[in-house]
Amino acid sequence: MKNQWIRGLFLKLGYPLMLILGGLFRIKKEKLQKFLIDINNSLVKNSKPELVRRILLLLPHCLQQSDCKIKITYNVYNCESCGKCEIKNFTQMARNLGLELYVATGGTIARRIVVNTRPEAIVAVACERDLSSGIVDTYPLPILGIINERPFGPCFNTGVDINKVKEALQFFSGNNKEVL
Numbered sequence: 001m002k003n004q005w006i007r008g009l010f011l012k013l014g015y016p017l018m019l020i021l022g023g024l025f026r027i028k029k030e031k032l033q034k035f036l037i038d039i040n041n042s043l044v045k046n047s048k049p050e051l052v053r054r055i056l057l058l059l060p061h062c063l064q065q066s067d068c069k070i071k072i073t074y075n076v077y078n079c080e081s082c083g084k085c086e087i088k089n090f091t092q093m094a095r096n097l098g099l100e101l102y103v104a105t106g107g108t109i110a111r112r113i114v115v116n117t118r119p120e121a122i123v124a125v126a127c128e129r130d131l132s133s134g135i136v137d138t139y140p141l142p143i144l145g146i147i148n149e150r151p152f153g154p155c156f157n158t159g160v161d162i163n164k165v166k167e168a169l170q171f172f173s174g175n176n177k178e179v180l
């Protein structure tokens with residue numbers, strides 16, 4: 001509970017102040033966003049884990065292989081599991097754990113998904129910008145953010161370390177069984 005209070009103070013007061021100071025000292029915004037994600041994650045992980053039933057796993061659209069013609073934004077289970085991108089593994093994981101799994105094309109859609117699914121906890125994969133704003137906006141919901149990998153640059157055929165997602169899901173669900 002104490003951590004929750006500290007997290008709120010940091011997200012709503014400390015972070016905006018940091019952004020102002022960062023602007024004055026010309027610190028790269030992405031560095032500050034990453035700092036916010038790291039602090040948020042450690043505060044969430046160091047709070048007494050409450051086992052939750054409704055976990056939302058939010059993925060960015062850029063995780064989908066760019067030449068895949070299947071529409072997965074409204075229903076991720078349209079994925080035909082060809083294995084060319086990691087969406088296949090996530091659909092399997094979501095089925096195994098009974099998660100809500102959604103792919104968002106941006107911050108606005110992601111917020112709408114959160115409102116509609118009413119999760120008790122969120123695991124989100126995205127870039128520093130989207131994750132940091134999502135973490136601030138969804139407070140006090142517990143959320144663990146995982147930064148995506150961008151070997152081809154931003155928003156294109158991105159990836160993510162599946163083990164980090166798995167660990168985050170296990171933290172909330174308390175489920176240690178193999179999920180992949």
Ligand code: SF4
Binds near residue numbers: 064068072081084085
């Ligand atoms: S795994 Fe699914 S989403 Fe990814 S390329 Fe194959 S069909 Fe498309």
